[in-house]
Amino acid sequence: MSDSQSRPTDRGSDPPSLWSNSPYRIFLASQTLSSLGDSFSYVALPLLVLHSTGSVLQMGFVTGLTGVASIVSGLFAGLIADR
Structure with a gap:
């Protein structure tokens, strides 16, 4: 392999920073x-x-249901997104 083949080609300037892209900054802020x-x-x-309610049992039940709902909806959302 010659030296000219192993050298990367000069593409001009560097790509612009993502921070200069206004739609990206808006998307990042909204996701955050x-x-x-x-x-x-x-x-x-x-x-x-x-x-x-004053009930730790009901608090745990709500916490568990929230976690299960997040997992189940994530699975179905993944199936829909893959289509």
Whole structure:
């Protein structure tokens, strides 16, 4: 292999940064806020049940149902997205 074949070709300038892409920044900010909101709801809903009922058992039941619903909906969403 000659030296000219192993050298990468010069493509001009570097690709633009993602931070200069306004739609990407909006998408990243919205996804970050959505994930943060989901995290708050995973904590707040069981605490609301505990505060309103005083039952740790019901709080655990709500926490478990939230986790199961997330897993099941994720599986079906994956099947739909793969089509």
